[in-house]
Amino acid sequence: MRAQVRTITSCLAGLVLLVTSTLQAQTPANYSAIGNIQTKVPVLQVEVANPTDINVGKTAAFVVVVKNVGDTLAEGVLVRTTLPKTVDFERASIKPEAVEEGGVRFYLGDIKANSQKQITLSLLPTKKGPVDLGTRVSFSTSTQSSMRVRESKLKMAIYGPEQAIYGKNVIYKLVVTNKGDGPAENVNIVPNVPESLMVDENAGRALTIGTLPAGQSREMTYSVGAIAQGTVDLAFAAVDANGNKSDVKTNLQILRPMLKVDIAGPTLRYLNRTGNYEIRVSNPGDAPATNIQVVAAVPSGLRITAIAKAAKYDRDSGTLTWIVPSINAGGRVVLPMKAIATQVGEQVQTVVAMNKIGLSANTEATTQVISRPNIWATVVNDEPATEIYQPTSITVLVGNRGSNVAENVAVTVKLPEGLEAMPSDEIQTDGNTLTFEPITLGIREQRELTFQALARNAGEHTVRVLFQSEVMSRPLNAEGIAFVYDDKETAEVAERQTPAVPTSTPELGPTPAVAPSTEFEPAQDSANAPALEPELPTPAVGDFSTLDLIPG
Numbered sequence: 001m002r003a004q005v006r007t008i009t010s011c012l013a014g015l016v017l018l019v020t021s022t023l024q025a026q027t028p029a030n031y032s033a034i035g036n037i038q039t040k041v042p043v044l045q046v047e048v049a050n051p052t053d054i055n056v057g058k059t060a061a062f063v064v065v066v067k068n069v070g071d072t073l074a075e076g077v078l079v080r081t082t083l084p085k086t087v088d089f090e091r092a093s094i095k096p097e098a099v100e101e102g103g104v105r106f107y108l109g110d111i112k113a114n115s116q117k118q119i120t121l122s123l124l125p126t127k128k129g130p131v132d133l134g135t136r137v138s139f140s141t142s143t144q145s146s147m148r149v150r151e152s153k154l155k156m157a158i159y160g161p162e163q164a165i166y167g168k169n170v171i172y173k174l175v176v177t178n179k180g181d182g183p184a185e186n187v188n189i190v191p192n193v194p195e196s197l198m199v200d201e202n203a204g205r206a207l208t209i210g211t212l213p214a215g216q217s218r219e220m221t222y223s224v225g226a227i228a229q230g231t232v233d234l235a236f237a238a239v240d241a242n243g244n245k246s247d248v249k250t251n252l253q254i255l256r257p258m259l260k261v262d263i264a265g266p267t268l269r270y271l272n273r274t275g276n277y278e279i280r281v282s283n284p285g286d287a288p289a290t291n292i293q294v295v296a297a298v299p300s301g302l303r304i305t306a307i308a309k310a311a312k313y314d315r316d317s318g319t320l321t322w323i324v325p326s327i328n329a330g331g332r333v334v335l336p337m338k339a340i341a342t343q344v345g346e347q348v349q350t351v352v353a354m355n356k357i358g359l360s361a362n363t364e365a366t367t368q369v370i371s372r373p374n375i376w377a378t379v380v381n382d383e384p385a386t387e388i389y390q391p392t393s394i395t396v397l398v399g400n401r402g403s404n405v406a407e408n409v410a411v412t413v414k415l416p417e418g419l420e421a422m423p424s425d426e427i428q429t430d431g432n433t434l435t436f437e438p439i440t441l442g443i444r445e446q447r448e449l450t451f452q453a454l455a456r457n458a459g460e461h462t463v464r465v466l467f468q469s470e471v472m473s474r475p476l477n478a479e480g481i482a483f484v485y486d487d488k489e490t491a492e493v494a495e496r497q498t499p500a501v502p503t504s505t506p507e508l509g510p511t512p513a514v515a516p517s518t519e520f521e522p523a524q525d526s527a528n529a530p531a532l533e534p535e536l537p538t539p540a541v542g543d544f545s546t547l548d549l550i551p552g
Contacts, residue, residue: 043070044077044111046137059090060123064135066108067116077108079119082134086127093120103134150182152214156189156238156246164226165287166256167357169199172224176209176238176246177217184212186241189220193234197224197252212240226254257329258285259292261353263365269341271371271403274305277339281324281353281361282332289359292324294335297350301343301369308336341369344404373406373441375399377467379480386455388486391422396449396465396478400441406469411436411449414464418457419482427451458486 045067054060064081068074082103083089089104097107108117125131130148160172178184187209198204207220224234231253238246265277279296283289297319298304304313304320311320324333341347347367354360377398386392396413400406415421415432428435436449461482468475 043068044074044137045069045116046135048133048135050133054125056125056128058125060125060131062121062123062133064119064121065116066111066118066137068111068113071113073113074111076138077111077117078105078138079108080105080136081119081121082136083123084132086125086129087131088124088126090122090124092122093118150214151180152178152182152184152212152240152242152244153180154184154187154212154238154240154244154246155179156236156248158236158248158250160250161252162250163253163255166226166229166254168226170224170226170252172222172234172250174207174220174222174236174238174248175217176212176220178212178214180244181214183214184240184242184244186210187212187218188239189222190237190239191222191234192236193222193224194228194232196228197226197232197234199223199225209238224252226252228254229256230254255287255329256285257283257287257289257327257359259289259327259353259355259359259361260284261294261351261361261363263349263351263363265349265365266367267365268368268370271341271344271369274338274340275302275367277337277349277365279335279337279351280332281327281335283327283329286329288326288328289355290326292327292353292355292359294322294324294351294353296320296322296335298339299347299349301341301345301347302339302349302367303342304337304339306338311335341367344369344371371403372471373400373404373443373469374402375406375409375441375467375469375472375476376401377411377465377476377478379463379465379478381463381480381482385483385485388455388458388484391452391454392419392482392484393450393452394463394480394482396436396451397446398439398441398449398467399446400443403443404471405443406441406471408438409441409467409469410438410475412466413451414466415453416461416463418455418459418461418484419453419463420456422452422454424451453482455482455484458484460484 045065047063047065047067049063049065051060062081064079066077066079078097080103085102089099092104092106094106094108096104098105104121106119108119111117123131123133155177157175157177158172159175161170164170174189176187176189178187189207189209191204191207193203195204203222203224207222209218209220212218222236231251233249233251235247235249237248260282262280262282263277264280266275269275279294281292281294297317300318307320309322311322313320320337322335327333345368347369348364349367350362350364352360352362375398377396380395380397382393382395394413396411398409398411413434413436415434417432419432421427421429421432421434423429426437434451439447439449441447461484463480463482465478465480466475467478
């Protein structure tokens with residue numbers, strides 16, 4: 001067992017020397033110091049020796065040695081040792097003069113020059129903690145015989161998540177502990193955090209703890225914003241006024257969702273045809289994307305006829321809005337719809353996907369809507385049969401079944417040798433070729449072009465019509481048959497009368513309305529454009545659920 005020795009020397013006769021000794025009843029080592037006071041003759045030295053530490057309930061020996069190192073006699077030396085309440089006095093090597101409350105008094109008498117007297121006290125610590133003993137010697141002045149050196153020691157720990165979702169706030173718990181035996185003063189926590197993660201302008205300032213007593217801990221919180229991407233490093237340092245320091249480091253992996261949007265659908269659509277479209281919203285990030293709003297701006301030239309998932313329709317802005325609760329990392333949501341092309345030209349759809357934490361993606365897709373005329377023609381003979389040498393009325397029916405106006409439609413009629421064209425102010429005649437003035441046919445419009453011909457020969461005669469418009473690469477034709485019959489009486493009368501060809505169209509009266517003969521088949525544009533589709537119903541505002549849904 002190690003002992004502490006403290007020596008106090010005094011040479012002033014008649015004064016009192018106070019010696020205080022400290023006994024620390026604990027397991028950890030104590031810090032000690034020795035103070036020396038030197039005086040002239042007469043000189044008394046008081047040496048106090050005690051163990052540095054001891055357990056509670058174990059007797060400790062406390063030795064007081066009083067020396068006279070001077071050259072004169074020290075008379076009437078009286079020693080009084082004060083005891084704290086945490087120890088009990090058991091016995092001493094010299095019978096005490098008195099055992100009093102809070103101390104023991106010994107009378108040593110005279111001490112000759114260069115001689116000494118010793119007292120050994122047996123003390124029993126009853127409680128944990130420092131034991132301060134004071135020894136008062138008459139004749140000498142008093143001083144403090146013990147000195148304790150204390151030291152602070154900081155230790156910091158950090159607690160918090162290793163991962164965070166982009167846009168969320170992350171809170172770290174910082175715990176600073178003083179593991180020394182002395183107080184740590186002016187303790188601060190200094191953060192070293194990337195500026196992009198700081199939630200406000202004060203986030204870079206130190207956190208103040210103040211004084212941290214020995215053995216105690218203090219907890220502080222620090223918040224960062226997960227607004228970076230990837231893995232970021234964070235560091236914190238706890239520092240006190242004496243320069244004691246404790247560092248901690250950690251890293252944070254920020255998981256960030258992402259949005260991507262595409263539109264799949266036809267890039268070319270014929271007017272009044274329905275197209276299937278898909279809005280595809282995906283998340284190529286590494287965290288779920290939540291509360292996504294998908295807004296599709298539909299051009300006026302496309303009319304939505306069906307959607308597969310419920311959406312809100314705004315008629316004024318022409319937009320459809322879907323709410324997608326979440327898309328997992330690497331996942332995709334498909335929003336199918338049907339639309340009919342109602343206007344010719346470029347129809348541009350714009351789609352934006354976004355959420356409240358600032359994620360956003362947009363795209364656009366163009367559908368070129370086209371149209372063209374679809375011309376057809378047929379030849380209608382107003383009479384099923386015509387006598388030879390009699391005029392007959394023939395009608396060419398020309399129509400447009402396309403989705404666009406047909407302009408500058410040219411119609412030419414080729415007559416066989418058995419029929420002779422009769423002159424007309426509205427028709428240009430060149431031999432057996434009749435050319436009509438160019439006409440314009442609107443969508444679904446039909447026109448009748450009628451002319452007169454004189455039957456010259458009996459039999460079946462083929463009437464051929466050629467028609468062409470600006471959008472047609474070559475002319476098309478339609479044919480019909482005019483039947484001319486002959487009998488002997490008619491032939492004889494015709495020979496005698498030999499009627500002249502009239503110079504103007506005879507008054508034939510109104511042409512009776514007749515259905516096209518089954519003998520004459522209509523012809524149509526080689527583009528083979530189909531007939532117009534029936535009008536589709538307009539969907540109710542904000543309610544597409546009753547329409548034909550697209551398989552998703």
